[in-house]
Amino acid sequence: MLTHFFISLFLILVLSALLFKFAISDGDFTLLSRRHVKREEIEDKVVWITGASRGIGEILAKQLASLGAKLILSARNETELERVRKQLTGKYAPEQVKILPLDLTSGEATLKEAVDKAESFFPGVGVDYMIHNAAYERPKTTALDVTEESLKATFNVNVFGTICLTRLLTPFMLRRGRGHFVVMSSAAGKTPAPGQAVYSASKYALNGYFHSLRSELCQKGIKVTVVCPGPIETSNGSGATTSGTKVSSEKRVSAERCVELTIIAASHGLKEVWISYQGIFGFFFQSHLLGTTPSQGGEPPARQPNY
Template sequence: MLGLVAAALILAGFVLFLVKFATADGDFTLTSRGKPKRDEVEGKVVWITGASRGIGEILANQFTSLGAKVILSARNTVELERVKSEIISKYPASRVEVLPMDLASGEESLKESVYKAESLFSSAGVDYMVHNAAFERPKRKALDETEEGLQATMNINVLGTITLTRLLAPYMLKRGRGHFVVVSSAAGKCPSPGQALYSASKHALNGYFHTLRSELCQKGIKVTIVCPGPIETSKTSETSSSGKSRSLEKRVSAERCAELIIVAATHGLKEAWVSYQPVLFVMYLVQYMPTIGYWFMDQIGANRLDAAASKRSAYSWSLLFGHKKSA
């Protein structure tokens, strides 16, 4: 009798696990942490790149709501001023500064930006550097990528981001504290057919920042890498309302993604994944059972290219059963 009860409990637990896994919007470590920890960011200076729209804009709003002082950076000054104005209208007591910056502008220009950021808020210095800016090209085959695309992707996603980090880190080391929050991608953890250059750039970021943390963690420097899968933004919403079929594609909202990024950062996680299925499932496979995970991606690679070309969902279970048409 006790054996039957134990078996029933084990079965129920397994079913509960499957249901939770099927409906999760992030890895289990991340989603078990609850809400962002306000005391970790209140009064701290948070510098966000790519802050003129999308997740960067939402991160700025959410960090401000937690009492952080925020520096907004991107190339578009007009949009940055809009974001600042909207934040202040929502949180009148907030402290927000605009610092226009182009990650591809070279070391001397970025050095000046770091100096300005460190000088803001009575020279309080930067506590959190949120690397959110990224360049992403339309999906295409790896062999169709061009030198121009390679340079544009790597200059912003890798070279500019690393250079900015290398210039800012000495200030943090001098204070004995600092936290780099890197918005990477699921494409930086597993194959991403149609996004070879973007995937390569995110793999590069993951490698650099995991290594940086290992070198500097005993000197007060923290690094959190967040790897989102497909995210629902205003751009993807417009696509879905245009009549194109995306019924099988479920994306995490940009607001929820930003919240989970802050959860990961304020709870001191080293890496976190944000996605619904099937992307989350593939990430777990590639991480813990790489042979099976890569086999799985090999089965859907060509189908994903075809889906992207025909404006269909590139993140659906149905890709596993499609016809391989791409050469």
């Protein structure tokens, strides 16, 4: 009887510790079980990052360079890409970091040229990781106030350009029998985001495409990691992270921590991860497990997550 008591007490303590750890964590259950980056999965690998001129993209470049990755940096602003490149340190940085200016709305012919160039930068090896970080987001507007111009501008970058680049790069990966797409999506692509109907729709579309791509090509060596951050500290445009003027009551994950968890997820080949402090996970779980959100079927919530 006494033995059963101590066993029960031990199990309760273990469960309590796990629940406490989850309550104060900034990632989901899959991330909790992976504490560190698998460096061997990153070092000497060719990593192509879009949207690399500031914010999350810039921080990705810095952390990946320090892990010994061979980097290709893309964005529309070549001057800013050069600024980022000069700040990088690592096994191949900054001398061997490649700059590849790119506009995802430029059309298939231009994107094909970019893919061909990216594949030729490092003789004998091609792109191992394609990190889709570039994104377009207009100021918040209601679903009924969306304009055709805003709809096209958002989807041209977040969906059509990203998918086109993927479609053009994938054949190279298939010939090598390996390749990994890391997609910087959003919590707005997992649960409704009031005031961000178009942005949310673009992220839902992105999630659907890349999960489907994985299901079709996983047996051929192609991996896909979809990253869905909740509120994070955003870039002020110069590469520094700041919460800016739109400070929500939810605690935000720092951009550096978001990138660290993203690289951990990619190096372990995780399929999808959610990055946020636990208050936001309530919206995730309620949306996915119960098929509803606090804004449905009753009074509006006192707070809405600010993605």
